[in-house]
Amino acid sequence: MAEFNTIPANATTTTVGERIPTVIVDNVHLIYRVYGASAGGAGSAVAALKRIVTRQPQRPTLREVHAVKGVSFVAYRGEAIGLIGSNGSGKSTLLRAIAGLMPVNRGAIYTQGQPSLLGVNAALLGDLSGERNVALGCLAMGMTPEQVKKATPDILTFSGINERGDFGSLPMRTYSSGMQARLRFSISAAKKHDVLLIDEALATGDSRFRRRSERRIRQLRANAGTVFLVSHSIGSIRDTCERSVWLESGEIRMDGPTDEVTRAYEDFMSSR
Numbered sequence: 499m500a501e502f503n504t505i506p507a508n509a510t511t512t513t514v515g516e517r518i519p520t521v522i523v524d525n526v527h528l529i530y531r532v533y534g535a536s537a538g539g540a541g542s543a544v545a546a547l548k549r550i551v552t553r554q555p556q557r558p559t560l561r562e563v564h565a566v567k568g569v570s571f572v573a574y575r576g577e578a579i580g581l582i583g584s585n586g587s588g589k590s591t592l593l594r595a596i597a598g599l600m601p602v603n604r605g606a607i608y609t610q611g612q613p614s615l616l617g618v619n620a621a622l623l624g625d626l627s628g629e630r631n632v633a634l635g636c637l638a639m640g641m642t643p644e645q646v647k648k649a650t651p652d653i654l655t656f657s658g659i660n661e662r663g664d665f666g667s668l669p670m671r672t673y674s675s676g677m678q679a680r681l682r683f684s685i686s687a688a689k690k691h692d693v694l695l696i697d698e699a700l701a702t703g704d705s706r707f708r709r710r711s712e713r714r715i716r717q718l719r720a721n722a723g724t725v726f727l728v729s730h731s732i733g734s735i736r737d738t739c740e741r742s743v744w745l746e747s748g749e750i751r752m753d754g755p756t757d758e759v760t761r762a763y764e765d766f767m768s769s770r
């Protein structure tokens with residue numbers, strides 16, 4: 499997408515008023531292959547006895563989980579998009595593919611720049627202090643050592659982990675899961691991202707941190723990035739995203755203004 503290079507970094511439209519695409523998802527299929535999974539009772543005691551009697555070795559089996567089925571949409575600069583859907587509908591899988599962490603089996607994903615995935619499972623090292631993890635996380639995001647030094651106090655303050663004592667110098671394994679999630683979010687949000695993918699990160703923070711991180715997401719968007727937010731908290735989605743994509747069983751059920759999509763999703767969930 500070489501034509502993006504000629505557009506000013508903070509513009510959300512071209513000079514002729516066209517919106518600038520940042521992520522194009524074109525008829526994407528994502529399939530997990532699970533090796534060694536026993537299918538249809540092959541793992542039962544009767545099946546095992548039968549194999550012993552007939553002296554047949556257990557054959558390795560392969561099962562496929564078709565997690566995302568033919569999904570297409572275009573995301574634009576300056577948009578915050580909520581990804582909603584019931585458990586197992588394919589939201590996290592789709593984010594991982596947009597981040598380039600999972601190959602697509604069919605279709606294609608085009609992105610502007612390198613999308614950054616911020617998830618509750620993002621790797622931070624439990625034996626290192628919060629401060630060291632901040633430094634490593636910032637270096638991994640491409641900051642220089644000087645930028646890291648400058649950004650570290652702000653990141654620690656934003657995360658709020660030092661509000662109840664000097665936790666920044668303690669190993670991360672001593673943090674609650676909410677504190678760990680807050681620090682992960684704060685590290686990722688310290689950098690301007692072309693495309694920031696957030697998987698449930700806000701759900702684990704308390705309400706004060708949630709408000710703070712929602713403000714930060716709005717700032718990241720205002721800096722012309724695109725934000726994707728996966729969350730089961732419809733409140734967070736409504737407060738942060740003006741557009742939502744609803745996935746169900748790996749397919750798009752609805753894509754449009756958050757108010758309309760979340761209302762339809764809530765009706766669907768309450769009728770189940």
Ligand SMILES: Nc1ncnc2c1ncn2[C@@H]1O[C@H](COP(=O)(O)OP(=O)(O)OP(=O)(O)O)[C@@H](O)[C@H]1O
Nearest residue numbers: 530532563565583584585586587588589590591592
């Ligand atoms: N590593 C994996 N191996 C095999 N199947 C997987 C794997 N990860 C997810 N799946 C399957 O892919 C499907 C989509 O899962 P995914 O985690 O993307 O859903 P989700 O919408 O994010 O769910 P949730 O809301 O529960 O987090 C599910 O059927 C799940 O069982």
